[in-house]
Structures are given as structure tokens and as C-alpha cells.
Amino acid sequence: MAGQRARPVSSGSGGVGGSAVPTANPGEMAATVTRVRDAVRRHSLRFERAIPLIASENLLSPYAKELLISDFHSRYAEGLPGERYYEGNEQVDEVEEICLALAKRLFRCSFADVRPTSGTVANMAVLKALTEPGDLVGTSRLADGAHISSASFGAFGLRGVKPVYYAWDAERMTIDVARTREILRAVRPKVCLFGLSLFLFPMPLDELRPTLEEIGARGWYDAAHVLGLIGGGEFQDPLHEGCTVMSASTHKTLPGPQHGILLGSMEDSEVVRRLQGGAFPGVTSNHHLNAMAALAVSLAEHIEFGREYARQTVANARALAQALHDRGFDVLAPNLGFTRSHTIAVRVEKEGGGERVAKRLADSGIISNKNLLPGDKSPKHPGGLRLGTPEVTRLGMREKEMERIAELFEDLLHRGKSEAEVARAAAELKSGFTTLKFCFGAGEAAYRYYDLVGREPS
Secondary structure, eight states: OTTOOOOOOOOSSSOTTSOOOOOOOTTHHHHHHHHHHHHHHHHHHHHHHSEEOOTTOOOOOHHHHHHHTSGGGGOOOOEETTEESSSSOHHHHHHHHHHHHHHHHHHTOSEEEOOOSSHHHHHHHHHHHHOOTTOEEEEOOGGGTOOGGGSTTTHHHHHTOEEEEOOEETTTTEEOHHHHHHHHHHHOOSEEEEOOSSOOSOOOHHHHHHHHHHHTOEEEEEOTTTHHHHHTTSSOOGGGTTEEEEEEESSSSSOOOSOEEEEEOOOOHHHHHHHHHIIIIIIOSSOOHHHHHHHHHHHHHHHHHHHHHHHHHHHHHHHHHHHHHHTTOEESOGGGTSOSSSEEEEEOTTTTOHHHHHHHHHHTTEEOEEEOOTTOOOSSSOSEEEEEOHHHHHTTOOHHHHHHHHHHHHHHHTSOOOHHHHHHHHHHHHTTOOBOOSSTTTTSBTTOOOOSSOSOOO
């Protein structure tokens, strides 16, 4: 019409007027939702039938899982309890105060912050608090078991700090103390990070503590893998062995939600302020309140059941390592009892290498992961496997089941049985271990799919 400006018309592909709202055929999106739900159901069924040996995975209790789908999921609570930037947080504050008190009790410390949303985010908060770009930070190499957050392409690179690598004793799978003392004295890093993703033995904190004090470096411990073992009294106690702060994820040997935590016993209020600021506003905004509530439940459960669970987790790892060693597998550190944690490392180059073996095991109903070992060059094609016992222990397996799992490895990798044969045997073994232990609500189906709606979308 004359005098009226024509309105831009979208081309349907982001032309004039902005992107068009995508359209769908009738029923297309409902069918997509059904496909997604079906994939998750099949995943749950797969793990119900499989032997789960991922060292970094575990299972939530029903009481913790319940809170993940609560209204806490939909809310914001920036800041500290009592000092929020949003209204409506009275119950959030109550739960977070409980969570903080439980964390301090379990780890016998004076400081806790449960706002990091993962272990890597917790590490980023520590870097924000204790370092400046360009600082030197001591750490282990990836091939020696370090986590990717300490790499130049991870959180270290993001913060702009430069790694100083410790000397490594590949036979003992730990830091070479004498040579590392020389490195630290020569380079004098500002912070020294201790902690691994392939974590077999405690870090030599007592031996290195005098050197850290001599050069004025703070000790920082990444306890992501061994947090539940520390809380259960089955590993070392970093906060009482000279470390300023401990960072961790909360879903490995601590059977909690996927979340993060900071812990410390420092008396310096400025360090506390910086760590809190590192968490918020440094690296988090809202801190996933549903997971924080689930963490409170998981901490309470670990206070109640954690000592027995941690003890059995380590016993199972040592039993599995010994059983594999007895069957001709190259399990690392045999002279030291293989492990003092939940994890074992197996060199499988003669069986085809870590990548190929992990895939064959997965096709046989045994879930593991390929892993770099000392001397390996390629993370995509490493010579090793990392195996862990947190989940099978959570299901009630003990030493005799570790013997049976080792037999399945032997059947597949040394005796030439087919993937299908081993998968049937794995499912038979697993059929007796599909409910949760070491928690409130023990006996609940571990891999239950919770159908909240009862129908497919339409």
C-alpha cells in the first residue's frame, strides 16, 4: 500500500530480518523426543548388563538423584548464603549451609565452597585465586597421569600459567622426590599442584613439604579421583600434610552428583576471600543448585557409609590387579602391590594397544578406557588401559567378583573367546549386582530409568 514501508521477509535461512523460526513436519519433534528418550533407556539397559570399570564414574543414591529433578534445578542463587543477588533463596541457603557443614566435617577442615560446578571448574577457581598470568605452577605430565586441566590446552593455558614438570618415577608411578626437589629449587614455582587422573599411589607431600616451604610455594591438591577415599580414611590427608587448598569433582570415589568442591584449612582470611571470589564471580554464576543439594545428601551418606565403601573399593582394585597379573597381564607397579587407590593401570600393547583393547572390551560388555602410560606419545593411540572399581563396589561386588572379571579379560584377550561369548558371561555376572549399596535407600535398582510422564509426547 502507498505510504507503508514493506516489512522485511525472512528467507528462512537467516536473511534480512534475522533467522527464521525453524518449522517441523507434524509429529517430527515429538518423534525426536521419543528417539532421545529411547536412546537413554537403551543406555541404561546397556550398563545394567555391563561390567563398569571406568575409574571416574559412579552411581547416585536414590535420595541424591531425586534432588536433581527438584525445583532447585530451575533457580538462581548467585553469591554466598545470606548474601544472594536473587530473592527466594531461603531454602537454598539452608541446604547450602548444611552442605558446607557436612563437607567441613567429613574432611576435617575449616573452609569449603560448593559453588564450582565440576572438578575442572574448581581447578579454574584455584588458578584464578592463587595465580596470575605468567606464573609458574608445578605439575605432572599428562603421560605420567596428570589431568588435562593442567595442560597448556586446558585450564593452565586459559589462565596463562606455565607448567613446571616434576620428575617421575615410572616404576613406582609417583613423583621422583630427589630430582623434583632440585627442579623446584631451581625454578621456584608459585604454586605446586599435586593430583592425577591416573592416581595409583598417594603423592609424596610429606617429603616435598620442606622444599615448598623453602621456596615459598603453596601446595594445591586435586583430589577429584580420590576424594571419597580421603573422606573414607583410605588415602592420604592432603590438608593436614601441607596443602593450602584441595579441589575436586564429587562423582568418582565420592559417589555424588557431577559437581565440584573447594576445601581448605587455611587461617589466612585473604586466601579464603580469593578462593571464594575465584568460585564466584570468577568461574561460576549460578552453581547448579539441584546438584549442590544432591551433594549434601551424598556427603551425609559418605559420613555414614564411606569408611566401609572406601576400604572395599581399594581392596577390590588390588584384588583385580593381582588377578590380572596372575593371568599374564602387564599391570603396573607389581612390586608395590599395584595400587593403593581405586585405580589400576594395565599396559596392553601385546594385546593390541589401549584403543583396540578398550573397544573390544566394550563390545564384550566390559566398559573401560584407553589411557596414556609413561613413555606413550599419542593420547589417541596409547599403550594402556585405566581400570577402576568405584561403580562395581557400589553395587556390592567384592574380591571374588574381581577374580571373575579377570577371567573375562583372559577369555577375551588371551584365550580367543568371542566378544559375544564374553558379553553373555559378563551379563550373567552382572545380573546379581544391579542394586545400590553403601547409601540410604540401599537396594534401589541402580540403572532404573525414571519415566516421569508415563507416555510419549504428542
